[in-house]
Amino acid sequence: MLALALVCAASLPTAAAQATAEAAAQPSPVATLCAEAERVEALVECKGTKAFLRATRALPEIGARSVLYDAKTREAVSAEEHARLAPEEQARFLPTSYDGEFYYSTRYGTPIAYARALDVVGKLAGTPAEDVLSGKRILDFGYGGIGHLRLLASLGCDAVGVEVDPLLRVYYGPADQGAIPGVSGGAAGKLTLVHGHWPGDAAVKSAVGGGFDLVLSKNVLKQGYVRPSQKVDPRMLVDLGIPPEKFLAEVAGVLKPGGIFAIYNLCPAQRSDRYIPWAYGESPFTKEEFAAAGFELLAFDVDDRAQVQELGWALQWDQQGQDVENDLFAWYTVARRR
Numbered sequence: 001m002l003a004l005a006l007v008c009a010a011s012l013p014t015a016a017a018q019a020t021a022e023a024a025a026q027p028s029p030v031a032t033l034c035a036e037a038e039r040v041e042a043l044v045e046c047k048g049t050k051a052f053l054r055a056t057r058a059l060p061e062i063g064a065r066s067v068l069y070d071a072k073t074r075e076a077v078s079a080e081e082h083a084r085l086a087p088e089e090q091a092r093f094l095p096t097s098y099d100g101e102f103y104y105s106t107r108y109g110t111p112i113a114y115a116r117a118l119d120v121v122g123k124l125a126g127t128p129a130e131d132v133l134s135g136k137r138i139l140d141f142g143y144g145g146i147g148h149l150r151l152l153a154s155l156g157c158d159a160v161g162v163e164v165d166p167l168l169r170v171y172y173g174p175a176d177q178g179a180i181p182g183v184s185g186g187a188a189g190k191l192t193l194v195h196g197h198w199p200g201d202a203a204v205k206s207a208v209g210g211g212f213d214l215v216l217s218k219n220v221l222k223q224g225y226v227r228p229s230q231k232v233d234p235r236m237l238v239d240l241g242i243p244p245e246k247f248l249a250e251v252a253g254v255l256k257p258g259g260i261f262a263i264y265n266l267c268p269a270q271r272s273d274r275y276i277p278w279a280y281g282e283s284p285f286t287k288e289e290f291a292a293a294g295f296e297l298l299a300f301d302v303d304d305r306a307q308v309q310e311l312g313w314a315l316q317w318d319q320q321g322q323d324v325e326n327d328l329f330a331w332y333t334v335a336r337r338r
Contacts, residue, residue: 029101030059033147036112039314043307046122048133048155049115051183055151056112058183062103067170068093076170098171104147106168108219111147116304116311117218117264117332124298124334125214125260133157135187136213139254141198142220142238146172146191153180153189161191162198162208169195199250200241210254215261222265224280236277248285248293255337261295264332266308283333295335304330 027035037053044050069076070092077085077093085093104111118133126132134155143149143161145168152159163169172193180189196204223229225238240247251261265281282301290297308330318324 028061029099029104030056030061032101033059033104033110033112036110036315037115039316040112040115040311043310043314044115044119045128046119046126046132047129048122048131049119051131051134051155052118052148052151053112053115055154055183058154058181059104059147059150062100064097064099065103065171066095066097067167069096069167069170070094071096074166076167078170102171104145106145106171107165108144110315111145111151112315113266113311114148114218116307116330117216117262120264120299120304120332120334121214121216121260121262125336133214135189137211138214138216139208139212141215141217143193144168144219146176146193149191149193150180153191154183154186156182156187156189158190159192160194160208160212162194162196162204164195164197166195168193197239197241199247208254211256212254213256213259215251215255215259216264217262218264219266219278219281221263221284222267222278222280223282223284224275224277226284228275228277228280230275232275232277244285245289245292248289248295252294252337257337259337260298260334261337262332262334264304265330267329267331269327269329279329281329281331283331285333290335294338296338298334298336300333302332304332 033056037056041050041053044053067076068079068082073092082090082093122128122130122132133152135157137158138152138160140149140159140161143163144165146161149159149161177191177193180191182188194204194207198208199205220238226240226244228237242250255261263283267279267281268276270276270279287297287300309324309328312318312322312324312328317328322328
């Protein structure tokens with residue numbers, strides 16, 4: 001027994017050292033994004049999209065952060081907000097740590113997946129040889145994570161993201177925003193995060209502003225989320241706060257003449273046994289509603305399955321348990337303000 005104990009004790013440092021070595025061998029979050037960007041660059045055509053992907057090389061590594069979070073209700077509060085709560089309310093929120101990978105990917109996946117949507121915009125708003133992204137003012141409705149906004153800002157863009165997720169409101173702070181250095185000696189850009197309901201909340205609407213060259217929404221404005229064909233749990237829906245046709249008018253109102261509104265949605269397969277709202281990624285707005293809001297449609301409900309499968313394989317989603325061939329679909333709609 002003593003000999004066995006000595007053997008086990010002797011093996012502990014070796015096991016610990018092996019675990020440390022394995023952890024050290026794992027690529028950093030930014031290194032992972034750079035590797036993804038390099039693989040995806042072979043799939044894109046537009047100059048601006050390629051610049052977006054190459055900007056990953058200038059991203060900073062971010063350490064772990066702790067947030068006061070209620071996992072049951074998915075609410076988050078700042079330290080100042082927590083201090084103002086009653087003791088019984090304070091007890092709901094526990095310090096929850098998020099590693100550096102969460103900073104760029106959050107709950108919604110790699111920002112490199114935006115490359116396909118941006119390439120679609122590049123080809124429809126210009127030509128592949130043109131850069132229709134760098135230096136533009138861009139609004140992302142439902143931004144979900146800071147990574148792609150940071151990349152756009154490093155291309156000299158004035159990038160604004162609006163989001164209702166309470167965790168992201170607390171997780172990202174003032175230090176994550178503001179001026180962003182340009183890549184390769186280019187002009188600096190700007191990054192702004194606005195949290196709350198746009199355009200229904202007047203304060204949020206004012207903070208977002210207008211004069212945008214591009215309004216982009218990825219995986220938010222789905223037919224199944226906004227206008228489901230069956231009755232579903234309201235918690236599964238996206239509440240625009242105003243009727244869909246009025247939402248389109250608000251989008252047109254913040255775009256410059258000639259500005260682009262792009263909807264890009266990735267979806268799982270639709271099922272016959274139950275209705276899954278997020279599987280219906282077609283436009284929640286009709287052609288007639290686009291026209292009434294002052295838009296010219298450049299593409300409407302285009303099936304992008306073949307291209308998004310190539311993206312999924314390049315991002316190695318199949319190695320993460322996703323059935324890329326049978327359970328990954330995409331649709332996009334792109335319109336220009338007249």
